[in-house]
Amino acid sequence: MLTISNLQASIGEKEILKGINLTVNAGEVHAIMGPNGSGKSTLASVLAGREDYEVTGGTVQFDGKDLLDMAPEERAAEGIFLAFQYPVEIPGVSTTNFLKTAMNEIRKYRGLDPLDAVQFLKLMKEKMKLVNIDQSLLSRSLNEGFSGGEKKRNEIFQMAMLEPRLAILDETDSGLDIDALRIVAEGVNQLRSPERATIVVTHYQRLLDYIVPDYVHVLYKGRIVKSGPKELAFELEEKGYDWIKAEVETA
Amino acid sequence: MTPSNQPYNDLKSKLLADFQAAEERMNGASKSALHQLRRDALSQFDRLGFPTIKNEEWKYTNVGSLIKEVFEFNAPAQVTAEDLASLETARLEGNVLYFVNGRYQPQLSQIVSPAEQMTISTFSEAVQNRPEVIGQYFAQYADYHENAFTALNTAFADEGVVIHVPARKTVEAPTILRFISDGRQMNVASQPRNLFIVEANADIKVAESFRTLGDQASFTNVVTEIVVCEDARMEYYKIQNESDMAYHIGTTQVYQKDRSHFYSATVTLDGGFIRNNLNIALDGQHCESHMYGLYFPNGRQHIDNHTLVDHRKPNAYSNELYKGILEDRATGVFNGKIFVRQEAQKTNAYQSCKNVVLSNDATMNTKPQLEIFADDVKCSHGTTTGKLNEEAVFYLRSRGIPKDEAQMLLMYAFAEDVIRQIKIDALREQIERRIQAKLAR
Ligand SMILES: Nc1ncnc2c1ncn2[C@@H]1O[C@H](COP(=O)(O)OP(=O)(O)OP(=O)(O)O)[C@@H](O)[C@H]1O
Numbered sequence: 001m002l003t004i005s006n007l008q009a010s011i012g013e014k015e016i017l018k019g020i021n022l023t024v025n026a027g028e029v030h031a032i033m034g035p036n037g038s039g040k041s042t043l044a045s046v047l048a049g050r051e052d053y054e055v056t057g058g059t060v061q062f063d064g065k066d067l068l069d070m071a072p073e074e075r076a077a078e079g080i081f082l083a084f085q086y087p088v089e090i091p092g093v094s095t096t097n098f099l100k101t102a103m104n105e106i107r108k109y110r111g112l113d114p115l116d117a118v119q120f121l122k123l124m125k126e127k128m129k130l131v132n133i134d135q136s137l138l139s140r141s142l143n144e145g146f147s148g149g150e151k152k153r154n155e156i157f158q159m160a161m162l163e164p165r166l167a168i169l170d171e172t173d174s175g176l177d178i179d180a181l182r183i184v185a186e187g188v189n190q191l192r193s194p195e196r197a198t199i200v201v202t203h204y205q206r207l208l209d210y211i212v213p214d215y216v217h218v219l220y221k222g223r224i225v226k227s228g229p230k231e232l233a234f235e236l237e238e239k240g241y242d243w244i245k246a247e248v249e250t251a
Numbered sequence: 252m253t254p255s256n257q258p259y260n261d262l263k264s265k266l267l268a269d270f271q272a273a274e275e276r277m278n279g280a281s282k283s284a285l286h287q288l289r290r291d292a293l294s295q296f297d298r299l300g301f302p303t304i305k306n307e308e309w310k311y312t313n314v315g316s317l318i319k320e321v322f323e324f325n326a327p328a329q330v331t332a333e334d335l336a337s338l339e340t341a342r343l344e345g346n347v348l349y350f351v352n353g354r355y356q357p358q359l360s361q362i363v364s365p366a367e368q369m370t371i372s373t374f375s376e377a378v379q380n381r382p383e384v385i386g387q388y389f390a391q392y393a394d395y396h397e398n399a400f401t402a403l404n405t406a407f408a409d410e411g412v413v414i415h416v417p418a419r420k421t422v423e424a425p426t427i428l429r430f431i432s433d434g435r436q437m438n439v440a441s442q443p444r445n446l447f448i449v450e451a452n453a454d455i456k457v458a459e460s461f462r463t464l465g466d467q468a469s470f471t472n473v474v475t476e477i478v479v480c481e482d483a484r485m486e487y488y489k490i491q492n493e494s495d496m497a498y499h500i501g502t503t504q505v506y507q508k509d510r511s512h513f514y515s516a517t518v519t520l521d522g523g524f525i526r527n528n529l530n531i532a533l534d535g536q537h538c539e540s541h542m543y544g545l546y547f548p549n550g551r552q553h554i555d556n557h558t559l560v561d562h563r564k565p566n567a568y569s570n571e572l573y574k575g576i577l578e579d580r581a582t583g584v585f586n587g588k589i590f591v592r593q594e595a596q597k598t599n600a601y602q603s604c605k606n607v608v609l610s611n612d613a614t615m616n617t618k619p620q621l622e623i624f625a626d627d628v629k630c631s632h633g634t635t636t637g638k639l640n641e642e643a644v645f646y647l648r649s650r651g652i653p654k655d656e657a658q659m660l661l662m663y664a665f666a667e668d669v670i671r672q673i674k675i676d677a678l679r680e681q682i683e684r685r686i687q688a689k690l691a692r
């Protein structure tokens with residue numbers, strides 16, 4: 001589904017991604033871990049199409065299409081969703097307000113008829129229940145005055161609404177209490193299917209108890225320096241990153 | 252005469268000569284108190300001359316090109332209902348008064364409010380039939396000693412609307428004054444003059460709308476005086492939607508008494524060269540004044556909003572929010588002065604001006620001015636000028652919304668807290684549509 005080959009990206013003069021290789025097949029869940037500043041969010045942003053980053057080399061194929069050639073909105077329509085590590089505040093725009101536009105734009109791209117107000121509301125009700133989010137939050141200005149957990153839950157709500165084929169969750173677990181963590185995980189697991197895939201960026205093994213990954217990767221200094229089964233996450237939890245850093249430096 | 256007035260002598264001397272010619276036709280009437288006042292205003296205009304950019308109040312608004320144009324000040328008014336259809340104005344349940352090139356058009360107008368709720372007449376009728384009202388209020392608020400355009404309007408104005416709401420009356424129907432410059436045949440100029448008196452405990456909503464037909468140049472020099480008496484309440488909207496060839500200079504002068512509430516919104520959708528002065532004197536205790544503004548200049552449009560809030564008495568509240576979106580080579584000016592006199596203790600005065608500049612060639616000049624002579628006051632002001640939030644654009648795009656639409660959504664959200672201040676539904680809905688259409692271009 002997703003094939004990243006030797007992806008390099010920089011911001012200004014600064015090289016951040018230094019040759020990422022990663023293949024994600026439909027049905028899989030990949031966890032990406034790694035120390036602060038290693039480039040995890042950068043990778044997520046580049047996949048979503050953020051223009052601040054300049055891709056200086058490599059390719060990304062999504063279902064055989066050149067992802068890097070697409071505008072962010074096209075990527076969304078193709079089925080990519082990024083749950084942001086730091087969701088932006090947008091005064092005057094509520095979730096309900098833009099999500100209907102977003103859904104119908106995506107439907108238009110896919111040649112589907114737009115949802116009418118009734119259908120949209122029905123879907124919303126259903127998904128609100130799923131992620132246990134309140135209508136009042138969805139009617140407020142996006143993320144303005146939201147608590148950390150509310151912001152993350154809102155991201156998951158949007159994911160549930162848009163039903164992406166590839167969801168990228170960037171530290172969606174940070175700042176969540178245990179109950180919220182379960183809810184978020186449930187939201188993700190509900191979407192799990194042979195046609196979909198998920199990339200979970202996290203610092204904590206805890207989330208992976210709920211969203212069990214097929215693979216765990218360690219990103220360090222802009223490269224994936226280690227990959228392994230879910231047990232790798234336990235090892236990292238236990239030993240930290242020093243041993244991996246040491247492996248990289250000696251290599 | 253100072254040398255800085257030199258380049259503008261043509262229009263100025265024409266206007267001085269016009270006044271004299273009109274005076275000669277007046278015979279005995281020229282002795283009236285009203286005419287003496289006009290004469291005084293004319294002499295002030297003569298003394299002041301048109302302002303140049305050396306005048307601090309006109310630093311960013313250069314009237315040079317306005318003054319070089321040649322306008323017909325007495326253009327015929329031949330506009331039919333069919334001509335108006337092209338303007339797609341909002342259908343309003345209320346009092347609608349049309350003026351074309353400054354002339355009242357009774358055949359296009361409707362007055363629905365019963366006479367016991369308010370007296371509404373044209374300015375010229377009021378001069379004839381209600382000289383005591385004109386004598387008491389006309390030119391008592393809009394100072395013509397400092398502003399050449401107000402002086403000019405005071406000297407020449409002969410048409411507009413006079414509204415008088417008696418004490419304790421609530422005028423349910425909104426009133427909209429539609430001033431249309433018909434520039435289909437020639438360059439036209441008009442100088443409307445309005446006077447609204449809202450007596451104690453009365454309540455009224457008035458909108459002034461400015462439109463143009465055709466693509467010749469037009470010049471509107473309007474002055475509106477408003478008196479809001481004790482416990483009275485007024486909503487006042489000024490909506491501008493004129494051609495790029497339109498020049499507009501306007502002053503709205505408000506005088507508030509104890510416990511009165513005044514709500515205003517000035518929305519400038521289109522227009523070539525615009526200067527709005529909104530001056531509010533809070534000359535009573537426990538008054539409230541709310542001022543909102545919104546402007547969207549593009550192309551080479553120039554929009555200047557000058558506001559002056561004069562807190563004269565204690566315990567009053569004023570709040571001001573102006574917002575602008577500037578595109579292309581447009582220029583904008585916001586100059587907001589808050590004046591708190593020594594006597595005006597416990598004043599709360601807030602001012603904010605926020606701008607989004609979408610192009611590198613557009614410029615916005617903001618100047619907040621606080622002059623506070625009382626010591627126990629709460630005042631704040633802030634201006635921001637920036638680009639559209641790129642991160643927010645990306646966020647929306649990442650959800651599937653195309654770039655243009657994402658930008659529009661954000662601009663609309665930015666404008667929304669001013670738009671919703673317009674409480675006349677039909678008017679607000681019309682403005683919403685216009686804004687959406689303009690932003691979508
Ligand atoms: N806009 C930017 N300007 C300059 N440097 C940037 C920018 N964005 C990211 N960086 C730098 O790139 C590096 C990688 O950042 P990134 O956010 O991808 O790290 P991360 O792995 O997600 O870290 P964390 O675990 O703290 O979220 C960091 O050194 C960061 O400072």
Ligand SMILES: [Mg+2]
Pocket residue numbers: 040041042085170171
């Ligand atoms: Mg990060």
